[in-house]
Amino acid sequence: MEGLTKSDANLTVYVHPSQSKNVDKAILRELSSLLFKYSQAFDGVVLAYSVDPQDNCAKILSGVHPYFGVRLRANLLIFSPKPNMLLEGKIVKITRGSIHCIVLGFSSAIITDENIRNELKYKAKHGEGVYVSRYHKRHVIKVGAVIRFVVKSLDEEILHISGSLIPANTGSVHWLDKYFVDAATESNKEAKTEEEMEMQEQIIVGTETLPSVNDHKVKKSKKRRRAEDQ
Known part of the structure; x- marks a missing residue:
């Protein structure tokens, strides 16, 4: 089936300080929130993922609630149906x-x-x-x-x-x-047979018209001979 692709992405997951004791669980929770939803970033629906942390050091973000970002590499399975797929x-x-x-x-x-x-x-x-x-x-x-x-x-x-x-x-x-290839083959054979029959009909019609022209020439030549004999 078309529309399914694998994507390798470098991501940064932002984790709340309250989850700092179990960062791995927090990361999985954040990635799970992407499942079966359309993502403009990935231009499709994330169906599955596997992660590989790239850095053990988290980057602290300034603000009222100092989230920290964890960089990781994710292998994603994306469902992105497009017209004509x-x-x-x-x-x-x-x-x-x-x-x-x-x-x-x-x-x-x-x-x-x-x-x-x-x-x-x-x-x-x-x-x-x-x-x-x-x-x-x-x-x-x-x-x-x-x-x-x-x-x-x-x-x-x-x-x-x-x-x-x-x-x-x-x-x-x-x-x-099970049957489409055979059915397509039969359809092609039928189309080819019809085409051959049409060509044969054209040939037959062509051969039938020729004698009539020749007969006319023969009759005309006979009249000329009679006129010359007279």
Whole structure:
């Protein structure tokens, strides 16, 4: 899945003097406050981290409450979805006009009907809504399945993603991983066959028109011969 990156960052964590007896715990608490929130500094959502203190000496900051800063190096896992990226999410709800899913267990995503390609049709089966491909009956999108979709936009405040199932390489991950290559190959073969048939028709039409022109020339030459004989 796209949108996941690892980042090495040099950070300075500011710790309150009351936490000076257990600095390591204070640092972890501060870094944990960054988790699953959009950070402009990292241009994404911090999902995980590991730290490596770079300096045992803390820098005292002047002020009413003299915080002290601890420098450290952090390895961060960042989730930063951008438009046109491919993401995967688990479907939690399907209606006639939308598909709702959860990405990485915390970010919600929605694909509305105008962003679902015509190939996928809504049907009600056993009281539950599903989307089924008109061309590939095994391609079924239902609650509990994992889908692959394209990012259209991201609401950074509530971490809500708007997605699309318009491209052919989107849909049920199970079907795409198992059958998409074969289906794409068949589609290419069909397109190639249709193209060859069109070329053959053009050739046939071309060969049919030639004799008619030749016949006309032959008839014309016969008339000239008769006129000369007379």
